[in-house]
Amino acid sequence: MTDQTITSVSRESRVFKPSAEFKAQANLGSEAAYKRLYAESVNSPARFWGRQAKDFLTWRKPFSQTLQWKTPHAKWFTGGMLNAAENCLDRHLGTARENKAAIIFEGEPGDIRTLTYKQLHREVCKFANVLESLGLRKGERAAIYMPMVPEAAVAMLACARLGVVHTVIFGGFSSEAIKDRINDCNAKLVITADGGWRRGKIVELKESVDRALSSSPSVEHVVVLKRTGNTVAMQEGRDLWWHELMAAAPAVHKAKPLPSEHPLFILYTSGSTGKPKGVLHTTAGYLLGATMTTHYVFDVKETDIYWCTADIGWITGHSYVVYGPLSAGATVLMYEGAPNQPAPDRFWEIIDRHGVTIFYTAPTAIRSFMRWGDEYLAKHSLASLRLLGSVGEPINPEAWMWYHKMVGKKRCPIVDTWWQTETGAIMVTPLPGVTPTKPGSCARPFFGVVPKILDENGKEVRRGEGGKLFLTQPWPSMLRTLWGDDSRFKKQYWSEVPGLYFAGDGARFDKDGYLWVVGRIDDVLNVSGHRIGTAEVESALVSHPAVAEAAAVGRPDELKGQALVCFVTLKGNQTASDELKDQLRAHVAKEIGAIARPDALRFAAALPKTRSGKIMRRILKEIAAGGDVKGDITTLEDFNVVASLQSEE
Numbered sequence: 001m002t003d004q005t006i007t008s009v010s011r012e013s014r015v016f017k018p019s020a021e022f023k024a025q026a027n028l029g030s031e032a033a034y035k036r037l038y039a040e041s042v043n044s045p046a047r048f049w050g051r052q053a054k055d056f057l058t059w060r061k062p063f064s065q066t067l068q069w070k071t072p073h074a075k076w077f078t079g080g081m082l083n084a085a086e087n088c089l090d091r092h093l094g095t096a097r098e099n100k101a102a103i104i105f106e107g108e109p110g111d112i113r114t115l116t117y118k119q120l121h122r123e124v125c126k127f128a129n130v131l132e133s134l135g136l137r138k139g140e141r142a143a144i145y146m147p148m149v150p151e152a153a154v155a156m157l158a159c160a161r162l163g164v165v166h167t168v169i170f171g172g173f174s175s176e177a178i179k180d181r182i183n184d185c186n187a188k189l190v191i192t193a194d195g196g197w198r199r200g201k202i203v204e205l206k207e208s209v210d211r212a213l214s215s216s217p218s219v220e221h222v223v224v225l226k227r228t229g230n231t232v233a234m235q236e237g238r239d240l241w242w243h244e245l246m247a248a249a250p251a252v253h254k255a256k257p258l259p260s261e262h263p264l265f266i267l268y269t270s271g272s273t274g275k276p277k278g279v280l281h282t283t284a285g286y287l288l289g290a291t292m293t294t295h296y297v298f299d300v301k302e303t304d305i306y307w308c309t310a311d312i313g314w315i316t317g318h319s320y321v322v323y324g325p326l327s328a329g330a331t332v333l334m335y336e337g338a339p340n341q342p343a344p345d346r347f348w349e350i351i352d353r354h355g356v357t358i359f360y361t362a363p364t365a366i367r368s369f370m371r372w373g374d375e376y377l378a379k380h381s382l383a384s385l386r387l388l389g390s391v392g393e394p395i396n397p398e399a400w401m402w403y404h405k406m407v408g409k410k411r412c413p414i415v416d417t418w419w420q421t422e423t424g425a426i427m428v429t430p431l432p433g434v435t436p437t438k439p440g441s442c443a444r445p446f447f448g449v450v451p452k453i454l455d456e457n458g459k460e461v462r463r464g465e466g467g468k469l470f471l472t473q474p475w476p477s478m479l480r481t482l483w484g485d486d487s488r489f490k491k492q493y494w495s496e497v498p499g500l501y502f503a504g505d506g507a508r509f510d511k512d513g514y515l516w517v518v519g520r521i522d523d524v525l526n527v528s529g530h531r532i533g534t535a536e537v538e539s540a541l542v543s544h545p546a547v548a549e550a551a552a553v554g555r556p557d558e559l560k561g562q563a564l565v566c567f568v569t570l571k572g573n574q575t576a577s578d579e580l581k582d583q584l585r586a587h588v589a590k591e592i593g594a595i596a597r598p599d600a601l602r603f604a605a606a607l608p609k610t611r612s613g614k615i616m617r618r619i620l621k622e623i624a625a626g627g628d629v630k631g632d633i634t635t636l637e638d639f640n641v642v643a644s645l646q647s648e649e
């Protein structure tokens, strides 16, 4: 992506001010308060974060030092001891929150279940005892591969209670992806289900786990939740039923006090090389980031019914379905299935049925709703909503306006929140009672966040110009390292400009200091809000016996943001056919998961390369987008390659 394209993004000039009514009740309701706190957070970070950590978290032992920073390694709140699950559960007991709903669950088939804080606590205590009885100890890893059901949160929190490090694997990932993740962190246990409901069909989770485990020697046991009731193979000695273990488990469990920097979870995400990165988050800093942003950005109140539509397999599900809202004592709505099952108004039906007040979703979902038609909204009142959020990719102004009018009825502030798996919590966002919003901009930095936009040479660009997005100050919920690969951590995030965190995004500031994020500028695509590494897709393709070489690029897509287009050259003895095309697309889905299935696949006689043999992805991107190849191609090795690619299809 060139600086020019970064700069040319959106000339949107509409501004929406928070209403007086919202402002008056907001957790933070004045510009002066934002300015004062922001200034303190960047000028006296130790004082600011020290106070927040005391206000927002419950400690077993107070910390002695707020931050030890030896670039790029941060240690926050050292000397302190606490437990994340205790913060999410135990501390609400014995208060008015005890019998309030912690989770309201709606399954795709329509089953509804509510767990109060007390009930959720009981389940988590029991499951923590189960984990202990299976020999899981502090610091060991457990993989969670589950549908969006309350037990997924129970499993996460039970791990946290013991200091067992969880790694949640998105239920849409394939057995290959499960295997890679389990083997990378040597998980001792897998927690899964017989299946989950999606579009009226059963997602066979257990079957995928079984396939993965044929080559995952570290796994001793698999705990299987009965969700769909379909028949699954249970391997004697290895596989155990959740309900049988739970029936025998005591309901009392004392959470383990853990040091602030004890690893809480590993979450794998795509990077610019083939191997997924195990982003490591630790206890206190992460929990503070998630809790505090839930309070200030989502303005959560005692009476809210809060719904973040993300799956727990993503960071958004970790921070804003589980840890943030439960630590803040909110009522979380959890929905298992697809947004259009049985009909395209399922989400609106859920909002009305449960009185959802805060709704947080992704632009790709919003664009689908727009396409499905306004008539599906007309049937529902949506009167309970008071705040809307967006995350995952830049939201286009048309989608923002539609969200504002059709869902928010022009009444609800929209928080467009920029952050990443690596940042753990929201970094750049409007504050709903304070910040005037502009459709398409994620507005201003949250407390303690200092974004800078730099050019190719690491020089700060002029305001209004585009460049690479960096964060210059450490923040509590930042990733600590990549699991087992600290050198990759340093190289990936801290070497573009030494000492600064490189986000991998292109962005610009406008004249008012509002941030406009354009999207990834590394070899990572954002397909429907999911991060997909082009290198991962390419290595999946070349692992197929017919493929000689492959290149994956993004193409702008109205619905998905970006669509995945692959160019493939075949081995000499192979012939191109539609059948092979389908086979290769299915092969990628099998290797990574359905989210990575190429939208288009094109056979090519050769790929455009530089004279030193590097694939020129820029050219392929232009071809994929259907445009002419522009810009400099003088380094291209063989000009005929481009001509033949353009003449195909």
Ligand code: WT7
Pocket (backbone or CB within 6 Å): 269, 315, 316, 390, 391, 392, 393, 394, 395, 416, 417, 418, 419, 420, 421, 422, 442, 503, 504, 505, 517, 518, 519, 520, 526, 529, 530, 531
């Ligand atoms: C990438 C991070 C943590 C959020 C879920 C995705 C893009 C995310 C926005 C936004 C523009 C956004 C960026 C970022 N992104 N939110 N509000 N505006 N872009 O987490 O998978 O770690 O992806 O998503 O490109 O780098 P992720």
